[in-house]
Each structure stands twice: as C-alpha cells, then as structure tokens.
Amino acid sequence: MELYDTFSTIFDFLRMILMFHYELFYALYRLFVPVELKNLKGEIVLITGAGGGIGRQLTLEYVKQGCKVICVDIDEKNNALSVKQGNAITTASTIGYKCDITNRDEVLALAEKVKKDVGNVSVLINNAGIMPTRSILQHTHEVIQKVMDINLMSHFWTLEAFLPSMYEKKQGTVIALSSVLGIFGMPNTVPYSASKFAVRGYMEALLSEIIDYRPDAKIQCLTVCPSWVNTNLIHTVKMKFPKLFPALSPKYVANQIVQAHRRGQREITIPWFYAGILHMLRLFPYKCVEVLRQFVDGKVECDL
Known part of the structure; x- marks a missing residue:
C-alpha cells in the first residue's frame, strides 16, 4: 500500500x-x-455606478456589442442620462434603476425586479466606488464605513442577488473594478486601497471556489485594476514624471474592460504593462521599493 x-x-x-x-x-x-473574441450579443449586463465615468462608458460599449444593459446608480439624474445615451445608440437597449447598493434588501429587491422586467443577468459589473483622499487619522469612522460599504460590501450583496442564476444556467461573467491601488498603496488612500486590495482577494477566492465546486459552470471572473482615470472619483495625482503616468480616459478604460471580457481574461491592469512592473516590484526588498517610490514621488493629494 x-x-x-x-x-x-x-x-x-x-x-x-x-x-x-x-x-x-x-x-x-x-x-x-490571441484567442478569438467572444460574441457578447444578447448578454444582459448589469452595471453599478452607471451614472458617470467608467460606468457610463461601459454602458455605451456594451450597447455597441449588442447587449441589453441595466444601469444601476443611486444618482437618478445622471443614471437617466446614461440610459438616454445608451438608447440613442440602440433603441430600447438600456434601462435604468435607482438603488442604494450598500443596502442588501434593496439589492435583493432590485434583482427580483430586473428578473421580471428584463430577465436573468448574465454579466455583473461591480463598478461603483468612492475615493476620499486624506491621511488615515483625518478620516471619520463614517467615511471609512461608507468606503467599505460601497467599494466592497456592495459586491457581496450583488453576488448574492445575481450569482445563483448564473450557477443555474451554468454560465455568466462577474467583473469587479479594483485599482492599481489594490496592488500597491499610496499616501492619503488607506481606506480606498484597503477596499481595492479586498476586491482582488475576494475575486481570486471566488474564482477558486467556482473551479473547485462548480467546474460545470462556465463563469468568467475578471478583476480590473486601472491606473489613474480622469473622472470625478480621483483627485490630483502628483508625481515627478507625469508624462510617464498619464490619466486615462473613462472611454479607453471601458473599451479595455470589454476587450478583456471578450478574451476571457481573469485579471488585467490598465495600462497592461503595469501588471509586470507592479508584480516584479514584489520580488525586491521593501526598502528598495520605497526608494523607487520616493524617486517617482507619487502621491494622491489630500481632498481637505
């Protein structure tokens, strides 16, 4: 034996x-x-934080792919504008719902309404986020809790609401917006960075669960880590070589997300080469990395 x-x-x-x-x-x-790009026509895509920035551009990109898009945001006015722009591309392609995604009961009620009105969501995009920037001791506990509720906890409520139907149909896609600040930290971003590290962690664990426990389910998990994006979310990023690290447009980021979705990727940084740089830095002693960080002199300015 x-x-x-x-x-x-x-x-x-x-x-x-x-x-x-x-x-x-x-x-x-x-x-x-490269792999052949997947055809997304007919997918039912739900996007949180769809009222502006990356969320709005994702709406437009998925409509162009022939998808039915569900825009979810607590900001009803801006969400309606995203819906209007989506429907201007393809009539009756986009529908909007107001929802506080930090409220579990509201999210579960939303799922029932969406199923009745549109059908089962096949692509879930957890995009909503906030980014207050200040030193850790200048954050109130209310602000820290709000960051965690929107940037992280809401993902658990949307997964609870929409993942079961993906399991049932044995197919679907979960996309979560993390950040390069979910790979390395910077001053004035402690709560935000913590929430984005957590997003990467739970997405990696979720994918492992699906592979081990539901190997029959063809569910793609894609984690997206963009660099600085030119939206209302982020404040001024200061560094010694700004031309080497320019702010990205929401349209460009949204396009890269859709392409990664169509290629079946699991994690991307935007720009793509950040992945190699950031992960390679982990091989060096911490003080070496800190010397490089101070040389680049990168920091997010305080919003106070």
Missing part, C-alpha cells in the same frame, strides 16, 4: 509539472496568437 501511495504521489507530481508547463507555454503562445 505504501509503495502504491509513493508511485501515486510521483505520478501526480509529474502530471502537475507537465500541466504547469503546458499552461505556461500556452499562455506564451497566446501572447502572439
């Missing part, structure tokens, strides 16, 4: 090595021969 266990372990180890190298070379191959 011990001999059998030994051979079984050796076999599993060799199989793991083979599969590891296969996946590695396949990934390298796909760098030069």
